[in-house]
Amino acid sequence: MRTDPSRPTAIEPSAPATAGAPLPLAGVRVLELGQLIAGPFATRMLGEFGAEVLKVEPPGQGDPLRNWRLLHQGTSVWWQVQSRNKKSLSLDLREPEIQALVRRLAGECDVVVENFKPGTLEAWGLGWDDLHALYPRLIMLRVSGYGQTGPYRDRPGFGVVAEAMGGLRHLSGEPGRPPVRVGISIGDSLSALHGVIGVLLALRAREQQGVGQMIDVALYESVFNMMESLLPEYAVFGEVRQPAGSSLPGIAPSNAYACRDGYVLVAGNGDSIFRRLMDLIERPDLGEDPALAHNTGRVARVDEIDAAIGAWAAARTQDEALEALNRARVPAGRIYDIADIAADPHYHARQMLLEDTLPDGTPCQVPGIVPKLSATPGSIRAAAPALGQHTDEILTALGVDAATREQWRSQGLI
Incomplete structure (x- = not known):
């Protein structure tokens, strides 16, 4: 890797390039x-x-x-x-x-x-x-x-x-x-x-x-x-989307839930993911409810679903919750600050x-x-x-x- 000789740097290349391959914008x-x-x-x-x-x-x-x-x-x-x-x-x-x-x-x-x-x-x-x-x-x-x-x-x-x-x-x-x-x-x-x-x-x-x-x-x-669907929603329905905090409006469940030592983000809004998530938190009544089989039904009862996930998360640490969610193949993660990023493998x-x-x-x-x-x-x-x-x-x-x-x-x- 070439460097400016007056400004030494220890940067490593981001990835091995194909031998002899020029960079895509070389000559520009x-x-x-x-x-x-x-x-x-x-x-x-x-x-x-x-x-x-x-x-x-x-x-x-x-x-x-x-x-x-x-x-x-x-x-x-x-x-x-x-x-x-x-x-x-x-x-x-x-x-x-x-x-x-x-x-x-x-x-x-x-x-x-x-x-x-x-x-x-x-x-x-x-x-x-x-x-x-x-x-x-x-x-x-x-x-x-x-x-x-x-x-x-x-x-x-x-x-x-x-x-x-x-x-x-x-x-x-x-x-x-x-x-x-x-x-x-x-x-x-x-x-x-x-x-x-x-x-x-x-x-x-x-x-x-x-x-x-x-x-x-x-x-x-x-x-x-x-801005995704803001304009067509307004044009067709007169809907003006409002702030929703950490939730994803119109998509459920997708929110941040408090654990004993912080928050976990859970995106359980796919139909099969939702069923796996409900099995994990031991709420088969929600997972098997035909009215909640698809997103439209879940959005109508999002407060009930959020409360169930929140109760499960509140009894666990972040690590415990994330380990269980990853095992169940439910998309989830912690909220990183830059110190977390710098330490992440x-x-x-x-x-x-x-x-x-x-x-x-x-x-x-x-x-x-x-x-x-x-x-x-x-x-x-x-x-x-x-x-x-x-x-x-x-x-x-x-x-x-x-x-x-x-x-x-x-x-x-x-």
């Missing part, structure tokens, strides 16, 4: 103009599967994510994950000379990824119309709060707002209590995943048709796309916890790579870069001489 060059989460998460995934990612950051502080949450020697440990396999250029995009440079750099790339407010790149001469006219084969992924069109396009949009507008926040929490945040920036991450899908589709279309295209990903739409066996080192040699675990491809698995080939670490390398390749680079550096442009 991506220019990242985004920051924080949505755009950079998309390019992180592209980079893990072989794309060369050139990340543009403003001089000085760089991407604000470098300073988010817990810092080690002034840099977020999150940065180690979000920016692995990337090269950092420190450029001031507000300056006309740099805008002209970036237009040239875009011509050297297959994909441009950005997550600025709509209109920002247009003001810099770097919008889709500008770049597409120059480079018809270029693909551009644009991630924004509300998309590039529509009455809300000019509003500032963050993931938390998108989660609310997309319908997720309304469903999160306990009945009768204020809605709660999911706990992570899920709106941004979902948008990144939709963006990656869009890029892969656009690359395939370019193979077929010879031209690139623009991919318009809105944060709120990425959330809304996950299955995570380790699946290489989802990789050993890394921070720039000063401090050990650090980072998440493994998803999805897992059997012949051409993704890899971590270089650690997250220092700010501007690759500026000179990439500008030199573009033909910018040393004197010009030093002049720009003295002016704070790079």
